[in-house]
Amino acid sequence: MTTTERNVVLHVDDVSKNFGGLHALSDIDLEVEEGQTHAIIGPNGAGKSTLLNVIIGRLAPTSGAVVFDGQVLTGKKPHQINQLGVARVFQTPEIFPDLTVLQNVMVPAFARRDGAFRVNVLRSVEREAALRDEAEAILEDVGLADRRLSHAGALSRGDKRRMELAMCLIQHPRLLLLDEPTAGMSRHDTNTTIDLLQKIKARGMTKVIIEHDMHVVFSLADKISVLSGGRIIAEGLPDEVRGNIKVQEAYLGGAHRLEAVH
Amino acid sequence: MALFQLSRRDALILALFALVVVTMPVWTAPFGANYPGLMQKFAIYAIFAIGFNILFGLTGYLSFGHAAFLGVGSYTAVWSFKLLTMDALPALLLAVVISGLFALVIGFLSLRRSGIYFSILTLAFAQMSYNLAYSVLTPITNGETSLQLTLQDPRLIDLAFTTRGAGLPTASLFGVTLSGLSGFYFCAVVLLIAFFFAQKVFASPFGMMLRGIKSNQMRMSYTGFNTRPYALTAFVISGMYAGLAGALLAVTDPLAGAERMQWTASGEVVLMTILGGVGTLIGPVMGAWLIKYFENIFSSFNEGILSRFFDFIPAPLHDTVVAIASKFVGEGWQLTLGLLFVLVVVFLPGGIMEGVRRIGALFRRGNPPKAGAMRVQPAE
CATH class of the missing domain: 3.40.50.300 (P-loop containing nucleotide triphosphate hydrolases)
Known part of the structure; x- marks a missing residue:
């Protein structure tokens, strides 16, 4: 080579x-x-x-x-580096403990679509069907689909890690x-995580x-x-x-x- | 249009809330609170608390200086009355714009820090505004005598069409005088619009980003969000709400004094929000109503009223009970409020709204799950 x-x-x-x-x-x-x-x-x-x-x-x-x-x-x-296409999974999961699992994964999707700052109060989150479907598909990939309406803070540490990975993956x-x-x-x-990372x-x-x-x-x-x-x-x-x-x-x-x- | 769309749940909440607000003169009657002056305050301070909650409830940034924006709104409105017209709309509009600009400057400086340092900065700026209003800025604020209407006011727009009347004019809307009940209904309509906009913010992606900042600001940065303009926008919006409330105070009583900007007034809106439920839509409104009720009604109870209230207790005990109870009403109203606040914070950290939720959960446990609960697990 x-x-x-x-x-x-x-x-x-x-x-x-x-x-x-x-x-x-x-x-x-x-x-x-x-x-x-x-x-x-x-x-x-x-x-x-x-x-x-x-x-x-x-x-x-x-x-x-x-x-x-x-x-x-x-x-x-950090936000500029992320907007260039660099995402990170932390050693101690950095998540939004007060939001639901689904919301945790949707927030990064908005960062990808709307950029570092955009005041969007017209359309409700409920109507963002495309982003929600994408988030649900990724939660399916990491095996958290059935937990998507749970409080993220209540997840086990392993689940938090997988969710954080989903939060990164949705940004492509x-x-x-x-x-x-x-x-x-x-x-x-x-092993599930290895399979997932191999898929990526x-x-x-x-x-x-x-x-x-x-x-x-x-x-x-x-x-x-x-x-x-x-x-x-x-x-x-x-x-x-x-x-x-x-x-x-x-x-x-x-x-x-x-x-x-x- | 997307601007006027609400989810079915939010539309229902808005409709119920509108019903409660519009019928206020009816349901406040048994509490002895159905006089227009107090109901106007109920509506106005609810707006103040809703706006404050957009900052504190969503982003978690605790401002201790929001009374400054209330004061700026009042001064702006009174100046609009003095210089332009007694019509309320220009006064509200100008007050929202000016208090928004004021919030932009104070927010920009204060948001360089977070946590307690942010709170102290906002407190410092508000106290600075308060003291300036009494000293350097007296040409604008009229200092201790408060800014008032005078018979010599230019009122350029009004006097171009009509001649000056004999007495002091009152605020109006398209020629309809806003005083008493009409004043209350004007405030009520503004409250409903303010509530609607808060619902939009809560349901929007913007609201979700603000919650993200409250939950984990560092994660927000590493997720690609520039968090400071988000927090600043929330700060400005809540400053505009405060300015709107201040302008309504001036509409119902065209007078603006610096005491409105004092730190106790800033603390009051924090209490309202925490008492009712931080981060909920209805909570701050309930907190505002409760505190204004205590301040205005509870404080006027005297031993005569108590004596009649405790009539059913036999004579020897009667006087003791009245003597003890009298410490908690009248001038002692703040003692009762303080105790209530302690009880709520200790047993219901989520405020009154958490109490409502818990009661609701108790009822639901007794019944089989309904259609609403089924939606949680739709078929794959």
């Missing part, structure tokens, strides 16, 4: 982030190709969430820049950032995923970057990373852990 064929959609360019004297991220370079699922793995405190926060605009990098599809994300506000983002999307889920729900992959959505569960990582990732101590210590195809001794020392704690997921 030559470099011209590769279509890099997300480019993290030499990003560093310091918190006081702590170097949370050092000289991170990352290229994510269109349509691929790029997993970032690493031990706790490696800087994975910090990296995601820098990409999404929640944290400003100390140096370096993040470029998405030719647009510099660094310095943009070009880049989806997932921060441990299966943490706290049962084995069954995890077939539609060509680019994803960056942080995950501890190696089963999930090796089921989904096209490419893996290993983060440790704020640096990328290894990068490559899943099989290459699996065989990398350095990775096993830093994160996987020896070969036996890897054998378990085969």
Whole structure:
């Protein structure tokens, strides 16, 4: 494969982030190709969430820049970054606990259709049949159709995660950032989520995923970057990373852990 | 047209509400509250509370300075009477525009912060307005003597068509004098329009976005919404409602004083909203009526009335009961209101409307599920 064929959609360019004297991220370079699922793995405190926060605009990098599809994300506000087509699932689900499940999924649909700000008081939400149907279809996909009129705050943590995923999917983002999307889920729900994410992959959505569960990582990732101590210590195809001794020392704690997921 | 469409449920609520408002002179009679002056206040403060609830109930931003917009509305209306015409419509229109502009400036500055800091900023701006009205701005506000009509007012539009009468004029609508009952019905119609618009906001995508801001503002940002203009629009709308209420106060009594802008007046609308039910359509109206009733009727009860009320109690106990009860009425009305407020907040955090919902749920539990409940689970 030559470099011209590769279509890099997300480019993290030499990003560093310091918190006081702590170097949370050092000289991170990352290229994510269109349509691929790029997993970032690493031990706790490696800087994975910090990296995601820098990409999404929640944290400003100390140096370096993040470029998405030719647009510099660094310095943009979160809502501007989202409007460019970047959505995120948080480690702790960020939802609207006071709204119903259906409303939770409809709100992002309005952001996609009406933009960052529009005062629309003429037509009631009830009459937005097209958006509602779309939201119900996506709730069906994530397996929450029967909960759509429940109070979102009353959902279990696993259900909240799936709903948050639905909230992102309805926006048809070009880049989806997932921060441990299966943490706290049962084995069954995890597998459902993997199936769902594989389905999305077939539609060509680019994803960056942080995950501890190696089963999930090796089921989904096209490419893996290993983060440790704020640096990328290894990068490559899943099989290459699996065989990398350095990775096993830093994160996987020896070969036996890897054998378990085969 | 989409502008006038309501869902069937909302249309029914509006119709019932209209019925309740229009028949107010009838059902307030047993409570001794059926005199026009008080019913006008019922309608006016209901508008104030409905508007306040669009900000506080939907976005969760608690303003402690909304009385400033009420005051601005009153001053604008009285100036419209003095300079242009005694007709009420230009006065209302101007008051809504000017208080909206005022809210735009104060909201723009205050919404740079959220939570308690936002509340303190609005409180500070309102107190600033109040003090300015008494000092620097006396040429506009007439300071402590309040802004009033005088016999020398220019009233450019009116006097182009008619000659100046002998006494002070009263506000009118297309030549019909607005005082007493006609004043109340004018306020009632404005209240119904205000209520209708609030229903539109509540049912709209815009209203849903405001609820999203209240529920999780951070998620709204990461979902692609620029939240500040949303909150600012809600702030301006609620400021316009307050200005409208202030103008109606001036219509029913053409006088505007700075005390209307004091922080206690701002606090009162917060109490009305919480007492009735934050984020509900009817709640703030009920809260407004309850507080205005206490303020005007309960406060006028004296020992004579109590003595007659407790007539059925035998003599030795009678005087004790009256003595105790008298502490809670008359000048002690605020004690009763305070106790009621504490009880509601502790036992019904959702206000009176939560009480209504709970009672409704009790009745429903006794009956088999009706067609309405079936709709929750339509066939796939």
